[in-house]
Amino acid sequence: MLKRIAPIALVAGLLAVLAVPLLAATSPTKTKDSSPAAAITTAVATVTGIAISPLLGTGAYGAYLWVKADTDEAKARLPWFAQVSFWLPAVLIVGLCAAKDSLGAALPPGFKKPLDVLETIENKASGLVAAGAVVPFTMDTISKFLTSMGPQAHLMPSGVAMLPIASFDLSWLLNLLTVPFGIAVFAFVWMASHAINVLILLSPWGAIDAALKGGRAALLGVVTLSSTLNPWLSAALSLAIIIISWLVAGWAFRLTIFGSVFCWDFFTLRRRRFKPQPTENRVFSGGRLCVKGVPIRTYGRWIHEPQNGRWQFAYKPWLVMAERTVDVTADAPHVGRGLFISTLRETDSTLLILPPRYRGHEDEVARIYQVEGGVQEAGLLKAWGVLRELFGGGSTQSQVV
Numbered sequence: 001m002l003k004r005i006a007p008i009a010l011v012a013g014l015l016a017v018l019a020v021p022l023l024a025a026t027s028p029t030k031t032k033d034s035s036p037a038a039a040i041t042t043a044v045a046t047v048t049g050i051a052i053s054p055l056l057g058t059g060a061y062g063a064y065l066w067v068k069a070d071t072d073e074a075k076a077r078l079p080w081f082a083q084v085s086f087w088l089p090a091v092l093i094v095g096l097c098a099a100k101d102s103l104g105a106a107l108p109p110g111f112k113k114p115l116d117v118l119e120t121i122e123n124k125a126s127g128l129v130a131a132g133a134v135v136p137f138t139m140d141t142i143s144k145f146l147t148s149m150g151p152q153a154h155l156m157p158s159g160v161a162m163l164p165i166a167s168f169d170l171s172w173l174l175n176l177l178t179v180p181f182g183i184a185v186f187a188f189v190w191m192a193s194h195a196i197n198v199l200i201l202l203s204p205w206g207a208i209d210a211a212l213k214g215g216r217a218a219l220l221g222v223v224t225l226s227s228t229l230n231p232w233l234s235a236a237l238s239l240a241i242i243i244i245s246w247l248v249a250g251w252a253f254r255l256t257i258f259g260s261v262f263c264w265d266f267f268t269l270r271r272r273r274f275k276p277q278p279t280e281n282r283v284f285s286g287g288r289l290c291v292k293g294v295p296i297r298t299y300g301r302w303i304h305e306p307q308n309g310r311w312q313f314a315y316k317p318w319l320v321m322a323e324r325t326v327d328v329t330a331d332a333p334h335v336g337r338g339l340f341i342s343t344l345r346e347t348d349s350t351l352l353i354l355p356p357r358y359r360g361h362e363d364e365v366a367r368i369y370q371v372e373g374g375v376q377e378a379g380l381l382k383a384w385g386v387l388r389e390l391f392g393g394g395s396t397q398s399q400v401v
Contacts, residue, residue, distance in 0.1 A: 041235035043138050045227040047182050048238040050134055051189035052220045054126035058134050059090030060224070079137055081129075093122070098213070113201070113340060116209070117266050120197040120259050127190045131183055139182040185242055191252035192245040198259035202341070253318070254297040258284060258353075261299070265356040266340075274357040276365050279304055285313060286343060286350030292326045302328070302344075302352055304369050311369065313352070328352070334373025335366045343378070344371070 050057030058081050065082035069075040080086060100115050196216050200209045223241070227234035245252070261284075265271065285298040294300075300315030303325075311328035330346040335354075342362050344352040358365060362375045 041231040041238075042227060043182070044185070045223055045231070045234040045238045046138050047135055047186050048189055048241055049220055049223045049227075050130050051127075051186045052193045052216060052223065052241075053094075054130040054190065055090050055122065056094045056217075057220065058126065058130050059087045059094065061134065062087035063091065079133070081134055090126075097122075098217075114266075116197075116200050117263050120194075120201060121263055121267075123194055123197050124260070127194065131186050131190070135182045135186050136179050139178040188245040188249055189241060191256055192248055194259070195248075195252045195255040198255040198262070201259060201262055250295060254295060254299070257299050257319070258297045261355050262341075270357040271359050271361065274361065276358070276361055276368055278306070278368055280314075281365075283313075283344075283355070284353040285315070286345075286352050288330075288346065288349040288351045289313060289326065289328070294324075294326055297353065302369075306370075309370055332373055333371055335362045335371055335375045336378035337362045337375055338378040345378075 046061060050061060062078075062082040065078055066075060066084065066087065069078060069082075075083075097119050100119075193216060196212045199212055203209055203212075219241075223234065223237055226237050280301045280303045283300070283302045285294045285296060285300065287296050289298075290296055294313065294315065298315045298317075299319065300313050303312040303314055304310075305312075312325050313328050314323055314325045316323050328351055330344075330351055333344055333346045333351065336343045336345045340356055340359065342354040342358055343350045344354070354362075354365070365371070366375050
């Protein structure tokens with residue numbers, strides 16, 4: 001049932017995202033709210049929507065600006081992301097990704113995983129492009145709108161006092177406040193949304209991938225639709241998304257780092273030139289260490305003391321704070337060899353997660369760290385247990401990463 005519904009929901013969400021702004025641009029507007037509050041709420045909704053899906057959001061926003069421009073001269077003055085040469089290929093790439101997720105629901109994970117890695121890299125690259133170009137452009141539009149109406153309508157009560165101030169363009173001053181705010185909002189929402197791409201990387205079933213992607217497309221469609229119906233409703237929805245993104249910032253940050261390491265190891269074939277070190281190696285923490293205050297998927301060092309067989313996990317919260325160290329203890333641990341990711345396990349719990357570079361080096365890792373249970377093959381049941389841990393205890397602890 002999920003395999004049939006998820007692809008349909010994904011395609012429907014993508015069509016809604018593309019159709020709503022284009023219809024809004026071509027439909028005549030009876031009433032237009034020109035207040036500063038309406039401009040701010042619309043900009044916040046735009047930044048939030050683009051952060052949810054940067055390539056789709058940027059492409060749809062560029063298409064909206066292009067359709068809204070009524071002359072060839074106006075279209076020529078649009079920014080580069082609103083030109084057909086950008087937004088049309090962007091929309092086509094999004095469509096290919098949707099087709100990949102729809103067809104991938106019936107394929108084994110090994111056939112679709114390289115494409116998932118490519119899409120994760122694309123999401124990172126388009127996120128950087130949107131944060132560096134589209135978000136500042138959107139916030140600059142607000143600044144110019146506020147400064148154009150502020151002196152005449154609100155700031156100065158006297159026409160004599162208004163004359164010298166009105167001749168200055170103060171939009172650059174507002175940009176110093178609005179652009180960092182817009183980029184900060186974009187960063188939090190994008191990290192939470194990008195976590196979906198990483199979850200797809202780790203998911204062993206294509207139906208789950210399509211369901212995750214369909215849910216994100218539906219959320220973007222709701223934000224887009226609400227912005228055309230009522231800016232205040234859109235602002236309330238955007239604010240709720242921003243708050244939730246803030247609350248799960250730590251969980252999303254760790255997933256972002258995990259996805260970056262996964263993609264780097266996968267595409268550079270690092271396992272071919274990687275050799276496990278005899279005393280410490282870079283790994284991620286598993287759900288078992290949450291009871292010791294280490295959030296799941298924290299990036300750190302697995303330290304081994306050969307003289308006494310002691311294991312430790314050393315990590316830096318947010319990768320830059322003071323280093324912390326906890327003991328890694330287990331009664332009968334073993335290395336679970338997975339299709340893409342191997343783990344250090346004890347019965348049904350995961351102690352440490354090994355990046356893809358360790359694929360093929362499991363026996364050497366077990367020998368170096370003197371793992372009692374050796375290496376065991378991880379089946380689908382254990383793969384489901386690892387996936388379940390992604391949503392489990394400690395994943396939403398945003399105060400420590």
